[in-house]
Amino acid sequence: MLEADLVRAARLIDAADGLMICAGAGMGVDSGLPDFRGNTGFWRVYPALAQARIPFYEIANPASFEADPALAWGFYGHRLALYRATRPHPGFGILRDWAAGKPQGAFVFTSNVDGQFQRAGFDEDSIVECHGSIHHLQCARPCLDAIWPADAFVPDVDAAACRLLGAAPRCPRCCALARPNILMFNDGGWIATRTEAQLARQRAWRAAVGKLVVIELGAGVDIPSVRRMSALQRAPLVRINPRAPQLEGCEGVALPLGALDALQRIRGLIDSGAAA
Numbered sequence: 001m002l003e004a005d006l007v008r009a010a011r012l013i014d015a016a017d018g019l020m021i022c023a024g025a026g027m028g029v030d031s032g033l034p035d036f037r038g039n040t041g042f043w044r045v046y047p048a049l050a051q052a053r054i055p056f057y058e059i060a061n062p063a064s065f066e067a068d069p070a071l072a073w074g075f076y077g078h079r080l081a082l083y084r085a086t087r088p089h090p091g092f093g094i095l096r097d098w099a100a101g102k103p104q105g106a107f108v109f110t111s112n113v114d115g116q117f118q119r120a121g122f123d124e125d126s127i128v129e130c131h132g133s134i135h136h137l138q139c140a141r142p143c144l145d146a147i148w149p150a151d152a153f154v155p156d157v158d159a160a161a162c163r164l165l166g167a168a169p170r171c172p173r174c175c176a177l178a179r180p181n182i183l184m185f186n187d188g189g190w191i192a193t194r195t196e197a198q199l200a201r202q203r204a205w206r207a208a209v210g211k212l213v214v215i216e217l218g219a220g221v222d223i224p225s226v227r228r229m230s231a232l233q234r235a236p237l238v239r240i241n242p243r244a245p246q247l248e249g250c251e252g253v254a255l256p257l258g259a260l261d262a263l264q265r266i267r268g269l270i271d272s273g274a275a276a
Contacts (some may be wrong), residue, residue: 002255009238010266010275011251018104018209020233021095023245023259024111024226026218026241030260033114035218041049048162057185065140065179073164076180077155080134083114091263092120095215104209105258107202111225113182126205128198130225138191139171146173147181147194183267206233214252216240217259238266 013019025035036042036056043050049059058064064072099106099122108117109128113134117127137150155202156166182192206212212235219226221244230237230250237252239245240262245254255262269275 001160005106006262006265007253007255007274008099009255009262010236010269012213012236012253013098013215013266014275015076015211016102016213017211018102018205018213019095019099019106020206020212020214020235021099021106021108022110022216022230022232023117023217024107024217024219026220026243027091027110027259028086028112028114028116029218030091030258031086031116033086033116037220046078046162046227048160049075060182061138061185062179062189065177069168069177069201070163072179073155073168074157074162076134076182077157077164078159078162079114080150080153080180081155081157083116083134086114086116086119088116088120089260091217091260092116092122093202094263094267096121104205107205109202109226109229111219111223113180121135128195128202130183130195130199130229132167132180132182132190132192132195134180136194137169138181139170139174140179140189140190141174142191143171143174145191145193147191148172150180172202211237213238217262220244 029035034045039055042056059075071177108122110117110129111131113129113131115133115135118124135150136147138147155164158165171178181191212233214230214233214235214237216226216230216237217240237250239247239252240255240257240259242256242258245256247254
C-alpha cells in the first residue's frame with residue numbers, strides 16, 4: 001500500500017505546473033532541529049526551563065520579555081544561533097530541484113521561523129512565514145511598525161542557564177527592548193506587515209498556477225495553520241507526516257513517513273520513470 005501511495009505521489013508531483021510547499025516543524029527534524037513536541041521534548045532541549053517548570057507557551061510569550069528579558073532572549077538567542085548554524089537537510093534541495101523544473105515554480109508556506117528555506121536557496125520572495133521569522137526584529141512595545149533584520153545581533157547565551165549574557169537588541173527609534181518578529185502566544189503586539197506582504201505575493205502566484213499540487217511536510221494538528229492552508233488550496237495534496245498523515249477529507253495521498261525519507265523515495269521514483 002505504501003509503495004502504491006508513493007508512486008501516486010510521484011505522479012502527482014511530476015505532472016504539476018506548480019508546487020505549493022507547506023511545511024511545519026517536522027520539516028526541520030531531519031536537519032537536527034527540535035520540534036518542541038510537548039513539554040517533555042521542549043524541556044529536554046532547555047533543562048533550565050524544565051527546572052523552573054516554564055512551559056513553551058510561557059516563554060514563547062511577549063510577557064516573558066517584560067518579566068525577564070535576559071531569560072526570554074536566552075531562549076530566543078539560543079534558537080537564533082542554532083538556526084544560523086544549522087544546515088538544511090537534502091530534502092530541501094529535492095524540493096528546490098522539482099520547483100526549478102515547473103513552469104510556475106513553487107511557493108513555500110511555513111509556520112517555521114527558522115529561515116531554513118532561504119538558507120536552502122529558495123527565493124525570499126516565494127516564501128510565506130505565517131508566524132514570522134526569528135531573523136527579523138521589532139520593537140517590543142511596539143513604538144512603530146518597523147521590522148528590521150537581526151543580522152547585527154550575535155547573542156552570547158549561557159545555554160545551561162538559558163540566559164543572555166550580553167546586551168539585548170534595542171529598538172532604533174525609542175531604545176526600548178527589541179524582540180523577534182515572531183507571532184507568540186497571547187501576542188497582541190506582533191507586527192504582521194512582513195507576513196502580510198508575503199501572503200499577497202502568494203495569492204498572486206496561486207492565481208497563475210493551472211495545475212497545482214500541494215506538498216505538505218511535518219505539519220502538526222495542535223496549531224493547524226499549515227494544514228489549513230493546504231486544505232484551502234482545493235488541489236491534490238501529498239501529506240507527509242509520520243504521526244498525523246490522515247487527509248481529513250482532502251483529495252490526495254497520505255504518507256506516514258518523515259520528510260527526508262519520503263522526498264528521497266519520491267525522487268527515486270520520478271528519476272526512474274516510475275511516475276510516467
